[in-house]
Amino acid sequence: MKPxxxxxxxxxxxxxxxxxxxxxxxxxxxxxxxKIMRAAVGRIxxxxxxxxxxxxxxxxxxxxxxxxxxxxxVDVQGSIPSYEQATKYLNNASPHKRSGxxxxxxxxxxxxxxxxxxxxxxxxxxxxxPGTVLRTDAFSKWFKDSLQKNRPYNKIVYDMMTSEGRLWDxxxxxxxxxxxxxxxxxxxxxxxxxxxxxxxxxxCHDHPFEDWTQxxxxxxxxxxxxxxxxxxxxxxxKGNKGKYQPPRFKRDDFIPLVAKQRGLDPNNxxxxxxxxxxxxxxxxxxxxxxxxxxLKVWEKKGEKLRLPDDYGYEDGKPGEIVKPxxxxxxxxxxxxxxxxxxxxxxxxxxxxxKWFAMAIANRMWAFxxxxxxxxxxxxxxxxxxxxxxxxxxxxxxxxDLEFDLKAFSWVILHTQAYNKLATRHxxxxxxPYYFQGPLLRRMSAEQVWDSLVTLMVQNPMRYRxxxxxxxxxxxxxxxxxxxxxxxxxxNEFRGFKPEHVLEDSVTGKPAFDKSKGKKDGNTPMxxxxxxxxxxxxxxxxELQQPAPDGHFLQKFGQSERNFVINASTRTGSVPQVMxxxxxxxxxxxxxxxxxxxxxxxxxxxxxxRADIVFxxxxxxxxxxxxxxxxLTELKKGNEAMSDxxxxxxxxxxxxxxx
Numbered sequence: 001m002k003p004x005x006x007x008x009x010x011x012x013x014x015x016x017x018x019x020x021x022x023x024x025x026x027x028x029x030x031x032x033x034x035k036i037m038r039a040a041v042g043r044i045x046x047x048x049x050x051x052x053x054x055x056x057x058x059x060x061x062x063x064x065x066x067x068x069x070x071x072x073x074v075d076v077q078g079s080i081p082s083y084e085q086a087t088k089y090l091n092n093a094s095p096h097k098r099s100g101x102x103x104x105x106x107x108x109x110x111x112x113x114x115x116x117x118x119x120x121x122x123x124x125x126x127x128x129x130p131g132t133v134l135r136t137d138a139f140s141k142w143f144k145d146s147l148q149k150n151r152p153y154n155k156i157v158y159d160m161m162t163s164e165g166r167l168w169d170x171x172x173x174x175x176x177x178x179x180x181x182x183x184x185x186x187x188x189x190x191x192x193x194x195x196x197x198x199x200x201x202x203x204c205h206d207h208p209f210e211d212w213t214q215x216x217x218x219x220x221x222x223x224x225x226x227x228x229x230x231x232x233x234x235x236x237x238k239g240n241k242g243k244y245q246p247p248r249f250k251r252d253d254f255i256p257l258v259a260k261q262r263g264l265d266p267n268n269x270x271x272x273x274x275x276x277x278x279x280x281x282x283x284x285x286x287x288x289x290x291x292x293x294x295l296k297v298w299e300k301k302g303e304k305l306r307l308p309d310d311y312g313y314e315d316g317k318p319g320e321i322v323k324p325x326x327x328x329x330x331x332x333x334x335x336x337x338x339x340x341x342x343x344x345x346x347x348x349x350x351x352x353x354k355w356f357a358m359a360i361a362n363r364m365w366a367f368x369x370x371x372x373x374x375x376x377x378x379x380x381x382x383x384x385x386x387x388x389x390x391x392x393x394x395x396x397x398x399x400d401l402e403f404d405l406k407a408f409s410w411v412i413l414h415t416q417a418y419n420k421l422a423t424r425h426x427x428x429x430x431x432p433y434y435f436q437g438p439l440l441r442r443m444s445a446e447q448v449w450d451s452l453v454t455l456m457v458q459n460p461m462r463y464r465x466x467x468x469x470x471x472x473x474x475x476x477x478x479x480x481x482x483x484x485x486x487x488x489x490x491n492e493f494r495g496f497k498p499e500h501v502l503e504d505s506v507t508g509k510p511a512f513d514k515s516k517g518k519k520d521g522n523t524p525m526x527x528x529x530x531x532x533x534x535x536x537x538x539x540x541x542e543l544q545q546p547a548p549d550g551h552f553l554q555k556f557g558q559s560e561r562n563f564v565i566n567a568s569t570r571t572g573s574v575p576q577v578m579x580x581x582x583x584x585x586x587x588x589x590x591x592x593x594x595x596x597x598x599x600x601x602x603x604x605x606x607x608x609r610a611d612i613v614f615x616x617x618x619x620x621x622x623x624x625x626x627x628x629x630x631l632t633e634l635k636k637g638n639e640a641m642s643d644x645x646x647x648x649x650x651x652x653x654x655x656x657x658x
Contacts, residue, residue, distance in 0.1 A: 025107050026103040028103070033407055036397075040400070041414045041415055043393050044412075045416050048416070051387045057434060057436060060421040060423060066619055067658055069089050069101075070657075070658075076105040079114075082616070106406045112147045113539050117541050119147075121559050121561065124559075125561060127544050129174075129177050132295065133288045133475070134167065134177075135468050136177070137468025138469075153360055157194055157348060157356075159172050160176075162345045164298055165297060167472060180295060185203075187220060187221045194348050195348065195359050196359030196377065197355060199216070202214050206313065214311070215307075219325035220326065223341060223344035225303055226340060228303075229296070230295060231294045248286075249486050251280050252279070254279040257487045258279050258487075259275055285493060285494060286486055305322050326344075358380060364398075364405065364408055368418060369412075369418070370439035371439050373390050374386075376429070386432040420436065420438075422439060440658065441657045443656070445554075445568065446539075446558065448552075449540050453537055458595060463502045464505050465502055465542040470501070474492050474496060477489070498543075502538060535584045546560055585649075596645060606631055607631060613648065
């Protein structure tokens with residue numbers, strides 16, 4: 001697709017926004033950056049086209065407008081377009097509407113939501129610091145805000161790596177707290193994600209197939225030698241002084257308070273046993289909250305990383321202090337007086353570090369094409385790339401664009417390769433692929449869920465997860481000094497639920513009214529229930545990270561985000577089939593009160609009603625053959641329409657990105 005002058009595209013993109021309250025401005029780069037972007041498209045086209053020509057191959061056939069519309073929404077926004085969005089695009093006669101919709105979508109909250117899901121899988125983001133009750137909503141919100149502001153990717157990484165403090169002081173500290181107490185493992189994840197280098201084997205021994213040694217691993221980790229992720233309580237005993245620490249509370253501190261609350265008599269044996277049981281819960285909650293208060297990223301000055309006790313190589317001795325050293329190259333002289341963690345953060349994120357640039361460029365290419373220029377993404381070997389010219393091109397382009405992920409996405413989305421039909425035959429990772437088009441992919445769990453939410457609610461991005469300030473205020477025990485204060489705070493803490501972090505982006509207020517809740521059924525539309533379901537109708541990025549067991553997202557392959565990066569799967573399963581046949585979304589969409597049926601209420605022509613359903617679910621109208629098959633059946637009314645909706649939701653066409 002030939003890029004059109006950006007000023008014209010910006011004006012066109014504004015036309016796609018409509019008047020919906022959740023729309024933002026389109027992505028609009030500076031004129032200087034626009035020139036770089038247009039030149040970059042040509043450079044990539046030359047690299048891909050040249051390789052195809054050398055192999056005697058051609059690009060796949062071009063996409064028609066219906067296929068382009070569906071793919072661009074699913075790839076950029078993370079969901080299918082709504083009926084209104086589809087008709088608006090398809091009815092636009094401009095020859096430049098593809099560029100216009102790309103610029104518009106890149107500026108929308110849906111793009112941030114979708115890109116966040118991708119990075120959350122990479123960074124293994126969970127809603128709670130593992131093994132604790134401390135929620136990480138503040139970190140997720142900070143990361144989403146960084147994406148929305150389009151902060152340079154290398155600046156985001158630098159801020160995460162140099163972050164200090166508690167979550168309520170510095171949300172970026174959630175990055176290090178994800179692997180609290182696991183410093184060496186943390187470094188392995190760092191190199192996989194940010195450098196595209198897997199050095200994890202060298203944590204225990206010299207790498208058997210690479211040049212990395214165990215000393216290399218420890219030397220790099222030594223830059224984090226002073227970093228701690230937990231504040232130890234001050235020593236007890238006379239004369240021991242330390243910084244203020246929240247007082248500790250025991251079970252017995254809560255017995256009189258529980259007795260008063262529940263009307264129990266501590267002198268009655270039966271009541272006393274009940275009091276002990278109830279008070280145990282408060283004691284446990286107090287311990288959990290105090291443990292959350294201890295989580296803090298800080299520097300323990302003078303602390304050094306040492307070699308393990310079983311170190312067995314000649315370049316060091318067991319227990320010996322390790323001197324920090326980069327994996328390759330030397331520290332810049334200008335960094336001499338910087339703190340060790342600042343040095344490694346600068347080395348990782350500097351534009352001069354081609355590993356860093358190549359890793360994110362290759363990941364973003366895979367994000368849109370279904371496969372990196374070189375695989376695997378977490379352990380790049382340039383020698384294994386089938387198109388080294390393309391790999392070099394995307395690496396240099398993202399540096400030229402100053403790690404602007406939206407600009408880089410714009411470039412990829414305008415390439416000839418992206419605008420071709422997907423390759424439908426399976427290509428193994430160990431087999432060459434020349435990008436005659438993207439690979440045929442099933443939507444991710446998040447894309448499927450967000451597409452269903454688009455079909456179920458008018459404004460899918462209305463309810464968004466906030467920074468969790470209400471929760472962080474509950475667990476911040478800095479001002480809690482008495483058992484009564486702790487008791488009252490714990491009561492609030494125990495009443496907290498994950499959906500309480502959701503905010504209404506229209507009103508600016510909490511989406512869930514705790515004062516009403518279930519008592520009078522006065523819950524917002526996104527909390528609607530069907531047959532006892534507690535499904536929250538918000539996008540995947542705004543829900544518990546990852547979704548709880550049994551949730552649609554888990555059934556469809558969302559990663560557990562434990563020990564492996566990018567561990568999500570798109571493989572089919574029996575639970576997925578059952579969910580599609582009988583699950584919440586299918587039941588919701590096939591009932592006459594659904595949003596989809598509301599769009600049909602003013603239309604009586606069966607053919608036009610069928611087109612509305614097809615456009616809503618598959619982003620296209622019915623074919624002549626389909627109309628002939630459907631017309632007689634659809635005259636039977638809503639029950640037949642429900643059957644059609646059910647059938648379309650269960651087709652491969654709904655799930656695959658062509």
